Amino acid sequence: MGQDERHYNINKLNMLFAFASIALLLAIMSLFMKDYDREWKDYQTQFRAMEVEKARVKLDKETLTLEAQDEYNELVAQLEKAQAEFDAKCALTDEIKASLKEVEDQAILVEQDYKFRKAELDALKYKFEHAEAYQEADAEKYGEEFQALSERVNELGLQLEVSKQALKAKEQEIKSCGEELKQLRRSQSKIAGQRDLLQRKLDSIDPAEMTFVNQIANLVRDLPVLDLANPNNKIEQVVLKDVTDNVNFMNVPKVERCISCHLGITNPDYENEVQPFKTHPNLEQYVGKNSPHPIEEFGCTVCHGGRARGTSFNGAVHVPSSPAQKAEWEEKYGYHQMELWEDPMIPLPLTQSQCFKCHSGETRIKGADKLNLGLSLIEKSGCYACHEIDKYKHWNKPGPDLTKLDTKISKEWAYRWINDPHSFRHNAMMPAYFNQSNNSDPVSLKRSSQEIHAMIHYLFENTQPFQQAKLPVKGNAETGEELVKSIGCYACHQIKPEADLVKTDIDNLRRRHGPNLIGLGSKTSKQWLFNWLKDPTRYHPKTSMPDMRLTDQEAADIAEFLSGDKNREFDAQPVPEIDVNILNGIVIDFLKRGLTDQGARDKLAQMKLGEKLHFAGEKLISQYGCYSCHNIKGFEGAKPIGVELTEEASKSIHKFDFGFLHIEHSKHAWFTQKLKDPRSFDHGKIKAPDEKLRMPNFEFKDEEIEAIVTALMGFVNTSTVEAKKVPRTPENLIKEKGQDLIAQFNCQGCHIMEGNGGTIASTVETWLKEYEGKTDNEAATVRDSFSPPNLHGVGKKLDPEWLFNFLHEPKQIVRPWLRVRMPTFNFNVSHLNSLIQYFQAVDGDAFPYKFDPDTKMTKEEYAAAEKLFSEDYFGCTQCHVVGGKLPSGSQDSWAPNLALARTRLQPEWLIEWLKNPSALMPGTKMPTFFDPDSYEESGPEDILDGNEDEQIRVLRNFLMSLSDDTPEPEAKAKPRPKSTTAPKKAAPAESNP
């Protein structure tokens, strides 16, 4: 075919074809490169280099330590010597090798011969048997042959054994020569095992230490395409079978690939490295092999959120903690938010929220301080009253009962309070509904004032009678002040403005369990206070305020003192008049909901002012949800007004209305904004008054908001982590129930329980300084003796029955010198049982089976016990109260009433206690009479033949026999000298039990 027949220029086409082919090649290559090039591979390469570096450093260190040891050096010298000897004597010379070879050859030849003959024999055996069986002619011939061959085989067998023996002997000879060397090598590797291990590790990972062939293999295994076999760089993952991802149609096991980049996460060597190699903090608690949350079982995203299968920075849906970090990430990793993943990582400051997923039953989760603070704030602020939260379903309404309101406060005070509670007390628990960002325009302000009037009218109209006793005696404010400071009011209340600088923490919140009492004189009357203090439940049946068992005089004193504090500024706030026009507007808005416009007007025209106020008040209370927190007549059983929060953080982000606010579109940002300014999402919206957002403002501080957001982020659907939850065993349930009660009644305001609480101690210290004339140092040392006891180990220690009665009504006073009083709480039987079960569960003590040991004593035993008890030996009465008898020692060291031991203490516990008190209560002031280190010699030799066990037993039995009406021990004891010197042994009160 001629050139002229071609339509196109062939050269041009060829060029085009070449260009297209090269382009295709490049495209395919870049396709491979793109597929091959992954972030995690770079990290793994970096990590391997770090591993090599770390192993080298460790190896050097180990070698240096070894070389510093004489033993090792000696061994090395010996080894060298032995090696030299070995080389000289035992080295395999050609001669030896040749002779060995000869013997070997011989053996092999004989063996082969033997095997062949054996095979022939077997074949012949068959022929012979066959011939015999069928009586063939040549049977006899075969018989002879068989006989001959089997003899030959036997002979060969013997030969073979001999030659094998010879070979063995020869080998043994060569081997035995190096025996000493081997022995030395073994002992060397014993000493230098660690180093050899490191060396082996280095050999396998460090290219510099590898053989040339291995180096090549090391390179090749990571090349594109070839890396399918056994690459260095590979995705590391943990598969969690019992934790699932909900992909809407099914639950699939979680596959955690975070460790593909976070390679040093469980390795403590990487503590100071940068991300992603850094070690996880607190390995004993999280991620570590022996921690309660090992990575193999819990993975990473169960607690951190994010996309578990992601293997790139953005693919794992990291979330920055701050705008600064976001900027840093954008620069470093090309960070962008992955909007389509519904479960992004929890920002680091809020990570504790995820503890709540599995530990939701616990009231305070150990180690999760921020979460605990958040939960405490939710409890204290009463969020659960408007917003249903599963955990708090059974909790009482947080606000006071308003059904007897008229006896407590005036309408004017109520107006000012509702209008701006924080102007009365800067940290009032009541949140602010008015003067907020969506109702502070002039029109709304006018309307607000009339709304408040209407609500107050309703509240004061719907009251029930409350008989107030007259003050029987005149109170003394000064005595009242001392009482308030000493009997324990400060466990829950404060009577001073709190500096804004004070950081909110759990202790702080315990001391604010009840309202701050400043300005009480402006709020209520002396008489009301007197009646309230005498019996709080009469006014508010479900109050958590306990009965302090005050005498009339004491109650009057306290009432006098508290009512003396008045807030003049607050009292001076003007209360606007009722404006009928505005009120009509409010009433008609509500009327229109059920009536036509004209109907509403007609109805309004018929209403008197009182009716209008009542009508509007009722509707407004319902609108603002006042009844969620307060008991209000007419709203019994009404449903709370807020949205349920139990699984709030699992709600899709699209369900949060960000309005016209330009904030980050994330749940935590929304929660933060909502708590900062609950009405701000109304910004820029046009709404009728009853459509506006109504969540009130609690004026939380920033750190409080962060803590609450932490808790909120933990309120999620937990169906995917069901298997990881704290097991629902009876013990755990009992503990959780107890903790819940402790939080409700603020037991830890006074007592240390499970290592937390006892916040009242600092105020006891102040009291000691102010009223008891102690110096700072003294007060600090003895404050624990004057504070409520530490309840560590109470479950094992106290008799359940006694504890039940004591909690129900603390009549028997164990520590008569304490000014702080155990109040009479409003516990019901279920509360009491739960608490006792709780104490026992915490100590791992079985309930309710109790073993009552025999506490009878013979006369001799009694005498011996009496001696031990006396001044001459242990001198128990120096510190311990016994019935009405007070101890002889200084008040700072007084200890519980021993006359109560019989009913109060558990006999087995008493034995353990006498044996070694500080083992049961670390830091106790009870002296150790029997030294646990030399127990056999510790007791006095002259009593009961120096048998310590017996001594303790009789002393225990003796103590169990004491009672208020057993004066004998005191009478029989030697008259005590009235010395004021300190006790011989530093034996003050057991610190707190």
Next chain:
Amino acid sequence: MIETIKEVINKITNPQILFPILAVSYLFVFPMNNFFEKINRKLGIYKLWTRNGGILMMSGLFAFFCFGISDPNFRKIVSKPDNVPIVGLLFLVVFFLWLSMKQAYDNDARIAAGKPPQEAEDAKEKILVWPDLVYIEFICLILCSVLLLVWAMALQAPIEEPANPSVSPNPSKAPWYFLGLQEMLVYFDPWLAGVVFPTVIMIGLMAIPYIDNNKKGSGYYTFNDRRMAVSIFMFLWIVLWIFLISVGTFLRGPNWNFFGPFEYWDLHKLEALTNVNLSELIYMIWMKKQLPSNILLREMWGFLAVFVYFGVMPLLLAKTVLKNVFKNLGPLRYSVFVILLLFTASLPIKMLLRWVFNIKYIIAIPEFFFNI
């Protein structure tokens, strides 16, 4: 200044404005009869199909995208991996439209000068299948592979969140090739937009060879010889197909609301829904009285309108505007043709009725799920 331009564009791109503009200018760009042809010539619109016209159109389109890309909202929509092919589609459609029309106009000029069309000249040349054709096909194949590979690397597959039966994406969009149908759903009841129209479209396409008895224009590009056919096709293709796909892709945002190309897709944007049925318009708004309770009485006007449209209009058209067509095709072909034509026209008519009179349905019998 730039902001003003953007706002003007946002306003203009609203289908209520853009569609009429397109529909009217279409008449002049693809003149159906001598009247429009004259105006076309007078205004020099035909120059679009010259070399300079092509450069102008392509660079205009290109300039528009260059201008828009600086706007974050525009960039976000245009660069979405889902939408990139549609951007490509716009450029390709304009280019090939120009190419074919240029050839058609060139041929028309040749024929007017008494010469055969360009294709007749080409036919004299010979191309060997092997190696010429196969070779260039092979090169094309390689280049297309390169294009696809590079595209796949440059734009990640647009994978979204795990499917959740209780959460539907907003906006929920059909695949691009169905966006025209989805757009029709705004104006018609689903049984019409989803069932009847697609069926009619397919039947119509099958019927074309039997209806078209014009022997001219076979084997070469021409406009003059097939004015009617080309312009009807262009309307269906450019205005009712490409335009509606573009609207569905770029201009329909959350809640299927309309958003200008430079507008932020605000989830909370609300549009007033004040549409009425024809019966409501006639009885309540014009006659100021209640709707009759009898369904037939109530929908009488709608039935009348539909009857006039499909029953009377063909006759009227046969006597007036389509007199020549009727003569050419004969009664049977004519009636098939005119019914198909009326179906086609019903979409823009309904759109206009919606925009001008807020008409929801011509016939609305929700009692029997029958709405037109």
